[in-house]
Amino acid sequence: MSPVPENCFVPTSEIIAVEETDLNKKQHNSGKWQKMAKPHAFTVYYVKKARNHRWWCSDVTFWCVDEQLCNQWIQALKELLELQKARPKQLLVYINPYGGKRQGKRIYEQKVAPLFSLASISTDVFITERANHAKDNLFEVNINKYDGVVCVGGDGMFSEVMHGLIGRMQKDSGIDQNNPKAPLVQCNIRIGIIPAGSTDCICYSTVGISDPVTSALHIIVGDSQPLDVSSVHHNNTFLKYTVSLLGYGFYGDILKDSEKKRWMGPMRYDYSGFKTFLSHHCYEGTISFQPAKHTLGSPRDKDSCRTGCHICRQSEQQLAEQRKKCGLKHEEDEEEWKVIKGKFLAINVVNMSCACPRSPKGLSPAAHLADGSADLILVRKCSRFDFLRYLVRHTNQDDQFDFSFVDVYRVKSFQFTSKLLEDNESDVTDIGKKHFGQFCRDHPACCCNIANSTWNCDGETLDSSAIEVRVHCQLMKLFARGIEENCKEASRNQSRVEQLL
Numbered sequence: 001m002s003p004v005p006e007n008c009f010v011p012t013s014e015i016i017a018v019e020e021t022d023l024n025k026k027q028h029n030s031g032k033w034q035k036m037a038k039p040h041a042f043t044v045y046y047v048k049k050a051r052n053h054r055w056w057c058s059d060v061t062f063w064c065v066d067e068q069l070c071n072q073w074i075q076a077l078k079e080l081l082e083l084q085k086a087r088p089k090q091l092l093v094y095i096n097p098y099g100g101k102r103q104g105k106r107i108y109e110q111k112v113a114p115l116f117s118l119a120s121i122s123t124d125v126f127i128t129e130r131a132n133h134a135k136d137n138l139f140e141v142n143i144n145k146y147d148g149v150v151c152v153g154g155d156g157m158f159s160e161v162m163h164g165l166i167g168r169m170q171k172d173s174g175i176d177q178n179n180p181k182a183p184l185v186q187c188n189i190r191i192g193i194i195p196a197g198s199t200d201c202i203c204y205s206t207v208g209i210s211d212p213v214t215s216a217l218h219i220i221v222g223d224s225q226p227l228d229v230s231s232v233h234h235n236n237t238f239l240k241y242t243v244s245l246l247g248y249g250f251y252g253d254i255l256k257d258s259e260k261k262r263w264m265g266p267m268r269y270d271y272s273g274f275k276t277f278l279s280h281h282c283y284e285g286t287i288s289f290q291p292a293k294h295t296l297g298s299p300r301d302k303d304s305c306r307t308g309c310h311i312c313r314q315s316e317q318q319l320a321e322q323r324k325k326c327g328l329k330h331e332e333d334e335e336e337w338k339v340i341k342g343k344f345l346a347i348n349v350v351n352m353s354c355a356c357p358r359s360p361k362g363l364s365p366a367a368h369l370a371d372g373s374a375d376l377i378l379v380r381k382c383s384r385f386d387f388l389r390y391l392v393r394h395t396n397q398d399d400q401f402d403f404s405f406v407d408v409y410r411v412k413s414f415q416f417t418s419k420l421l422e423d424n425e426s427d428v429t430d431i432g433k434k435h436f437g438q439f440c441r442d443h444p445a446c447c448c449n450i451a452n453s454t455w456n457c458d459g460e461t462l463d464s465s466a467i468e469v470r471v472h473c474q475l476m477k478l479f480a481r482g483i484e485e486n487c488k489e490a491s492r493n494q495s496r497v498e499q500l501l
Contacts (some may be wrong), residue, residue: 013084014047016220017118018077020070021061039063040070044077045118047217053208053484055217057115086222088147088479091116091192093125094134094161096153101265104152104196112152112194112216119220123150131160138164139171148190148479150219154197155244155459161191163241166229166476180233184472192219192479198266199459201244205352205362206369208483219479226312226370226474228351232457234464240457243351245363246469247456248416249283250276250346250379255461256454277388282381283453284343289414291338292373292471294319297366299375299408300401305353305368307482315371319473340407343381349374349414349469359394364408369482372473373410380405413470418452 021041041063048058064070081087097105105127116123124146128134134151138161143149151161165187170177173185193215195203200210206225207215230246232239245251258272295315297303303311351374353362364375379390382405393400401408455462 010044010046012080014221015077015081016045016047016057016115016217017120018074018081019043019045020074023063039065040067042070042074042077047221053214054211055214057118057213057217084222086224087119088121088190088219088222090146091121091123091148091150091219092141092143092146093123093150093152094137094157095125095127096134096151096157096196097127099153099157099197101198104157104194107196107212108152108194111212115213115216115220121220128157133160135160135164135167138168143168143189146189148192148219150192150194150479152194152196154195155199155202157197158191158193158202159241159243159458159460162229162243162476165189165191166241177231177238178233178236180231180236180238180468180470184231184475186474187476190224190477190479192216199356201354201356202352202458204357205244205355206478206480206482210357215479218481223479223481225478225480225482226316227476227478228368228370228372228374228471228473229475230349230351230374230469230471232455232462233468233470234466239462239464239467240460242349242458242469244354244458245456246349246458248347249281249344249453251348251456252454252461253279253281255456255459259461277384277391280345280384280387281453282343282345283347284419286339286341286417286419287347287376287378287414288337288339288417289376289409289411290336292371292410292412294322294412295368295371295373295410297368297371297410299364299366299377299410300399301366303366305366305482307484309368309370309482312368312370315368315373316473319372338409340378342378344378345381345387346377346379347416348377348379349411350377351471361394361397361400363394363400365400370474372471373412374414374469374471376409376411376414377401378407378409380407411471413468415468416466418465 019042021043023039023041041061043059043061045057045059048056050056062073093108095104095108113123126134126137134157138149143165149161149165151157166184167177169185169187175182175185193200193203194212195210195215196212203215204210206227207218227243230242232242232246253276254269254272257275258268261268261271264271295311297311305312348363350362350364350367352369353365353367355362364377367375379387386403386405390400390403390406400406452463452465455464455467
C-alpha cells in the first residue's frame with residue numbers, strides 16, 4: 001500500500017469521503033506503480049486547512065496489489081464515517097439568486113453541490129423568487145425530515161431563514177413571539193451559511209472567512225456552533241430577531257441612505273457612510289439595561305471567542321443555574337436596571353464581534369457567540385475628528401473603547417427611550433413602557449431636521465423608535481465551530497490559563 005505523505009495526519013472527523021479508485025493505463029504505467037501487476041486503489045478525500053481559516057477539499061490515493069486488502073480498508077473507513085452521527089444526510093437548501101452579485105446559484109452549483117454529492121448528502125433545493133419566500137416556505141415544509149437548513153446568499157438571506165426556522169419552532173411549541181418575556185424554544189436544526197452576498201458578516205464572525213468551499217466543508221463534517229439570538233419588541237409586538245448588529249444613529253442612518261442607492265451595488269455603503277459621517281447627526285435619549293452578571297468575561301478583556309470557548313460554555317451553565325434557582329420571571333423583576341441619559345452619535349448592540357475583512361476585529365472584539373449576552377456600545381456626542389478616530393480604530397489593533405466618549409457594557413436585556421417621546425409621555429413611570437427614538441436640535445454642523453433615525457437590524461431597517469431587546473442564550477445552532485485559534489493565540493491563551501491556575 002502506498003505511504004501517506006510525510007507529516008500528514010487527518011482525524012476521522014475531517015475525512016469527507018472514501019471511494020474506490022479506477023486505475024487507468026496511464027496511472028498504472030507511471031512511476032513506482034509500474035512494477036505492480038494488478039494494482040488496486042482507493043482515494044480518501046479530506047479537509048486540508050490553509051491560512052486565514054480557509055479549508056480545501058484535498059485527497060490522497062492509496063495503492064496495493066491485494067484486492068481484498070484494498071476492499072477491507074475501504075469498508076473500515078466507511079464504517080468509521082458512519083459513526084460520525086453529527087454529519088447531515090438530508091439538507092434543505094435555499095438559494096437567493098438576486099443577492100450580492102447575483103452569483104448565488106452559480107456558486108452553489110459549481111462549488112458546493114459537487115462536495116455535497118461527494119459526501120453522499122441528499123438535498124432539496126429551493127430557489128427563492130421574492131423577499132421572505134424562504135421564511136414563508138419554512139412554515140409549510142416537513143422540517144423534521146431534514147438534518148439542517150442551508151442558505152446561499154448574504155446576511156439578509158440568513159436572517160430570512162433564521163426568522164422562518166425560529167418562528168416555526170415557536171409556532172409548533174405554542175409560544176407567543178409577541179410576548180417579550182416568553183422563554184423561547186431552542187432550535188436544534190442547524191443552519192449552514194454559504195456566503196454569496198454583498199455582506200457576509202455572520203459567516204466571517206463564526207467561521208473566520210467568507211468562502212463557499214470552507215463553509216460547505218464545515219457543513220459536511222457536521223460542525224455545530226450554538227449562537228445567541230436577540231429578540232426585538234415594540235409595545236408587546238414582535239419586530240425582529242438579530243444575531244449580529246442592532247445599530248441606531250450612525251449605522252442606522254447609513255443603511256437608510258444606502259437603501260435608496262441599491263443601483264450602486266456594494267459601493268453604496270462607502271458613499272452613504274461618508275455622507276452620514278459628514279452629517280454628524282446627534283441623538284438624545286435614555287437607555288436602560290440589565291447587566292449580564294452571569295458572564296465570565298467583559299467587553300474590555302482580550303479573550304476573543306474561539307472554537308470550544310470556555311467563557312461561552314461556563315456562562316451558559318451559570319445562566320442555567322441562575323434561572324433554575326430563581327426562575328425567569330423572578331430574576332427579571334428583582335434584578336437591577338441601570339439607566340443612562342445623554343446625546344449619542346451611535347448606539348450599537350452586538351451579539352458577536354461583527355468582524356469583516358474591512359474590520360478584522362469587528363465592533364466588539366471580545367464579544368462572544370454563545371454566552372447569553374450582548375455588548376452595548378454607546379458613542380456619545382463628540383467632534384467629527386474624535387468620531388473619525390473612533391472609526392479608524394476598527395481597522396487597526398488599537399483598543400477602540402479607549403476614548404472618554406465611548407462606553408461599553410455587557411448586557412442581557414435593554415430598552416431605549418427617545419427624548420422626544422419622553423417629553424410627550426412624561427407621566428409614564430414604568431421603565432418597561434418607555435420608548436426610544438432620537439433628537440437632534442443643537443449641533444450647529446448637523447443641519448438636521450429629522451425626528452428619528454432608523455435601526456439597522458442585521459442589515460434590515462426598523463423604523464420603530466421604541467424597542468425592547470432581550471438576549472436568548474444559544475437559541476439556535478450553526479454548521480460552524482467558531483473561529484479556530486492560530487498558534488500565537490493558542491500559546492497566549494495557554495499562558496493566561498496557567499497564570500489563573
